[in-house]
Amino acid sequence: MRTLPVGDRALLVELADADETVALHAELLRRRAAGTLPPVGEIVPAARTVLIDGLDDPAGFAARLAGWEAASPRARAADTIELPVRYDGPDLAEVAALWDVPAREVARIHSAAEFRVAFCGFAPGFGYLTGLPRRYAVPRRATPRTAVPVGAVGLAGPYTGVYPRSSPGGWQLIGTTDSVLWDPAREPAALLAPGTRVRFTTADR
Numbered sequence: 001m002r003t004l005p006v007g008d009r010a011l012l013v014e015l016a017d018a019d020e021t022v023a024l025h026a027e028l029l030r031r032r033a034a035g036t037l038p039p040v041g042e043i044v045p046a047a048r049t050v051l052i053d054g055l056d057d058p059a060g061f062a063a064r065l066a067g068w069e070a071a072s073p074r075a076r077a078a079d080t081i082e083l084p085v086r087y088d089g090p091d092l093a094e095v096a097a098l099w100d101v102p103a104r105e106v107a108r109i110h111s112a113a114e115f116r117v118a119f120c121g122f123a124p125g126f127g128y129l130t131g132l133p134r135r136y137a138v139p140r141r142a143t144p145r146t147a148v149p150v151g152a153v154g155l156a157g158p159y160t161g162v163y164p165r166s167s168p169g170g171w172q173l174i175g176t177t178d179s180v181l182w183d184p185a186r187e188p189a190a191l192l193a194p195g196t197r198v199r200f201t202t203a204d205r
Contacts, residue, residue: 003062010053011062017048018130018158022118024050027068029195045119045194047128081196083162084203085111085153089173091141095155098138106174107202109136115160115198120190125164125182127192134158144170151176153200177203
C-alpha cells in the first residue's frame with residue numbers, strides 16, 4: 001500500500017491488485033457506517049487505487065491506514081441486485097471458444113458467479129464487475145464496434161460490464177438485459193455503485 005497526497009485534503013491509496021482495492025474500499029465503507037471513520041467527503045475506488053477526499057488530516061489518516069487489516073468484503077442478501085440476461089450476444093460463440101466450452105455453457109458459467117462492482121467509469125452507470133474465475137478472462141475485441149446497444153452485457157479482461165447507453169465499445173458481447181442501469185430521474189440515478197453485489201439470471205426470451 002502506498003499513499004499519495006492529492007491537494008490539501010485528499011489521499012490517493014495505491015494497492016497491489018484489484019482484490020486489495022476491493023477489500024480496502026469495503027473496509028472504508030464498513031468503518032464509515034460504524035462511525036469509526038474520520039469525516040470524509042468522497043471515497044472513490046478504481047482498478048488499483050482508492051481516492052479518499054475531504055480529510056481534515058490526510059497525513060494522520062495515512063499513518064492510521066498503515067495499521068489496518070482489511071477483511072474480505074461481505075454483503076447481505078439485500079445488497080444483491082439481480083439482472084435478467086438473454087444470453088444472445090454476437091460474441092457468444094467466440095467467448096465459448098476462448099473458454100473451450102459449448103456456447104450454451106457460457107450462460108451457465110456466467111450466471112453461476114456472484115459479481116461485485118469494483119469501480120465505476122467509462123460512462124454514467126457503467127460498473128466494472130469482478131467475480132468470474134481468472135481462467136475466464138477474455139481479451140477485448142481486436143476491432144471495437146462503433147455502436148454497442150444499450151443493455152449489452154460484455155466481458156473484457158477479468159471484468160463484466162453492462163452498457164447503460166449506446167456507445168462505441170470493444171468488449172465481447174454475450175447477452176442483453178432490459179434493466180435500466182442509468183436513469184437521471186431516479187434516485188440514485190445509477191443502479192450499480194462500487195461495492196454492489198450483482199447476480200445475472202437467465203431471462204426468458
